[in-house]
Amino acid sequence: MKLTIERKIQASFGFGLLVLVLLGAVAWSLAKRSLETAVLVDRANAVLVDKREILVSVLNLETSVRGFVITDAESFLEPYHQAMEALPPALRNLREHGRSQPDWSRRVERITDLVRVRVERAEGMVRLCREGQGDLVRNQIKAGGGQQITAEIRAELLQLEREARGQLNTHLANMHRQTRLTMTTVTSGLLVALVMLVVAGMRVTHDLTQRRLAEMALADSNRRLEEQAVRLRDANRELEAFSYSVSHDLRAPLRGIDGFSRMLAEDYGPQLDEEGLRLVGVIRGEARRMGLLIDDLLNFSRVGRQQLQLAQVDMTALAGEAWAELLRHHEGNAPELVLHPMPPVRGDRPLLRQVFINLIGNALKFSFDQEKPRIEIGGANHGGVRHYFVRDNGVGFDPQHAHKLFGVFQRLHSEAEFEGVGVGLALVQRILHRHGATIRAEGRPNEGAVFHFEFPEKKES
Amino acid sequence: MQDYQHVEILLVEDNPRDAELTLRALRKHNLANKIVHVKDGQEAIDWIFGKGAHMGRDINQRPKVVMLDLKLPKVDGLDVLRAVRADDRTRLIPVVVLTSSREERDVVESYRLGVNSFIVKPVDFDNFSVAVAEAGHYWLLVNHEPK
Numbered sequence: 001m002k003l004t005i006e007r008k009i010q011a012s013f014g015f016g017l018l019v020l021v022l023l024g025a026v027a028w029s030l031a032k033r034s035l036e037t038a039v040l041v042d043r044a045n046a047v048l049v050d051k052r053e054i055l056v057s058v059l060n061l062e063t064s065v066r067g068f069v070i071t072d073a074e075s076f077l078e079p080y081h082q083a084m085e086a087l088p089p090a091l092r093n094l095r096e097h098g099r100s101q102p103d104w105s106r107r108v109e110r111i112t113d114l115v116r117v118r119v120e121r122a123e124g125m126v127r128l129c130r131e132g133q134g135d136l137v138r139n140q141i142k143a144g145g146g147q148q149i150t151a152e153i154r155a156e157l158l159q160l161e162r163e164a165r166g167q168l169n170t171h172l173a174n175m176h177r178q179t180r181l182t183m184t185t186v187t188s189g190l191l192v193a194l195v196m197l198v199v200a201g202m203r204v205t206h207d208l209t210q211r212r213l214a215e216m217a218l219a220d221s222n223r224r225l226e227e228q229a230v231r232l233r234d235a236n237r238e239l240e241a242f243s244y245s246v247s248h249d250l251r252a253p254l255r256g257i258d259g260f261s262r263m264l265a266e267d268y269g270p271q272l273d274e275e276g277l278r279l280v281g282v283i284r285g286e287a288r289r290m291g292l293l294i295d296d297l298l299n300f301s302r303v304g305r306q307q308l309q310l311a312q313v314d315m316t317a318l319a320g321e322a323w324a325e326l327l328r329h330h331e332g333n334a335p336e337l338v339l340h341p342m343p344p345v346r347g348d349r350p351l352l353r354q355v356f357i358n359l360i361g362n363a364l365k366f367s368f369d370q371e372k373p374r375i376e377i378g379g380a381n382h383g384g385v386r387h388y389f390v391r392d393n394g395v396g397f398d399p400q401h402a403h404k405l406f407g408v409f410q411r412l413h414s415e416a417e418f419e420g421v422g423v424g425l426a427l428v429q430r431i432l433h434r435h436g437a438t439i440r441a442e443g444r445p446n447e448g449a450v451f452h453f454e455f456p457e458k459k460e461s
Numbered sequence: 462m463q464d465y466q467h468v469e470i471l472l473v474e475d476n477p478r479d480a481e482l483t484l485r486a487l488r489k490h491n492l493a494n495k496i497v498h499v500k501d502g503q504e505a506i507d508w509i510f511g512k513g514a515h516m517g518r519d520i521n522q523r524p525k526v527v528m529l530d531l532k533l534p535k536v537d538g539l540d541v542l543r544a545v546r547a548d549d550r551t552r553l554i555p556v557v558v559l560t561s562s563r564e565e566r567d568v569v570e571s572y573r574l575g576v577n578s579f580i581v582k583p584v585d586f587d588n589f590s591v592a593v594a595e596a597g598h599y600w601l602l603v604n605h606e607p608k
Contacts, residue, residue: 244564248561248562251562251582252476258583259481
């Protein structure tokens with residue numbers, strides 16, 4: 001898939017951004033999980049602390065009470081009092097910390113009950129002792145009921161501790177596992193991203209270099225084209241100037257030839273025989289032809305040089321004008337003219353007039369010998385493309401040679417058959433080309449000819 | 462010495478063949494004695510203003526029309542025209558410019574020096590009459606009856 005450099009750069013940045021976002025998400029997730037785990041660990045630890053505190057308090061209580069029973073000394077009850085103070089909050093804490101585990105709360109309740117029972121028993125003993133019922137209490141102790149309860153408490157607490165430790169280990173193991181997983185993911189993600197970015201960077205640099213080289217090559221070739229264009233312009237201008245001055249300079253001696261041969265005919269005509277007069281006529285004829293040639297050449301070169309004066313041109317009226325002018329110089333019967341209304345076109349009126357003069361002139365010339373010479377002119381606008389034609393029913397031409405028709409000085413009929421210097425169609429083509437139009441000819445020997453010319457759709461610039 | 466009193470046409474033409482044809486055409490219509498022919502721009506100016514080679518000629522004896530070729534040695538046709546138009550004494554003399562082509566005519570007109578008429582060479586009598594008529598000077602047609 002061909003991606004532009006811009007797209008590649010965008011993709012690379014997008015990918016980098018995506019990687020960053022993913023890493024961020026992963027890190028955030030880990031942090032959150034760690035926090036949760038930390039809370040759990042903290043709670044498990046707290047439970048262990050509570051458990052120890054309760055156990056110690058219960059044992060102290062027991063020992064303290066027994067000591068009091070033995071000695072009757074109030075000082076032995078110090079630990080007892082401390083335990084009595086410490087136990088309620090410790091139990092409350094345990095309940096609080098064990099809240100997260102549902103099966104713990106049952107155990108905690110049990111422990112709480114047991115502790116309460118033990119405490120009540122201890123309280124009872126202390127009371128009895130103070131009332132002087134020392135022996136009774138000693139018997140109670142010997143019976144071992146209190147010991148039993150304490151043992152149970154210890155067992156429950158132990159169980160609790162085991163479970164709490166178990167939880168703790170699990171959480172810690174989880175944390176380790178998560179951290180390792182995250183580190184692996186992040187590292188491999190970073191590596192992949194790094195590799196891809198490096199590759200992308202290399203491709204983009206390569207592409208940018210290519211582009212820069214292409215731009216330099218383009219600028220270079222543009223410069224060369226510009227230089228060529230300048231050279232071409234200069235060459236053209238020189239050529240135009242040359243052909244102009246040559247044509248001009250050729251006219252002077254031509255005037256001499258024509259004028260003096262006329263003087264010869266006028267002044268010495270009576271002394272010349274028929275042949276002599278014919279010879280003089282030939283000289284004048286040739287001089288005239290040369291003059292026409294020069295005119296045509298000058299015309300031809302001028303068309304290449306001058307600026308087109310563009311305006312909307314009524315082609316129907318223009319064709320009519322050209323027809324009228326040609327008819328003025330036409331000898332013989334006026335041929336039939338079929339003039340269809342034609343669409344207007346934007347162009348240089350005098351030059352387009354020349355086009356019609358040349359095309360209709362040709363049509364007249366080549367249909368002269370026909371019994372019923374007929375010339376048809378028309379045009380139509382086909383969706384912006386303006387198409388015109390000039391048709392005659394004259395002597396036509398061999399389509400094999402059609403490509404030569406528009407060459408300068410090209411003739412498809414001999415001079416003897418049809419007078420003319422052969423620049424007319426070349427001029428028509430040149431004018432039309434300067435308008436961006438095209439021309440082509442169709443014809444067959446003795447079946448007339450038709451010239452089609454087309455102006456392309458106007459492009460709004 | 463030519464009787465400059467009757468000079469009515471000043472022909473400024475350097476090409477001897479063109480000059481011969483023109484003079485012949487006008488001679489056939491009896492205008493020959495009314496023509497002075499000079500062969501370069503300097504002589505044209507000298508003659509018109511009565512200086513140099515034509516010192517002493519009365520400048521107020523103006524020609525009725527000047528036929529002016531453009532490519533002249535010494536002083537160019539356009540410069541002669543400029544000189545004629547620049548001086549009040551000669552400003553109004555009708556000038557018929559002899560051109561070799563329509564293009565030359567276009568170029569000259571672009572200088573806006575006030576040309577009364579153009580003739581494309583060769584000059585024959587008919588062209589000449591038309592040009593003079595255009596210059597608004599009818600003496601020639603009045604004087605001469607066409608054959």
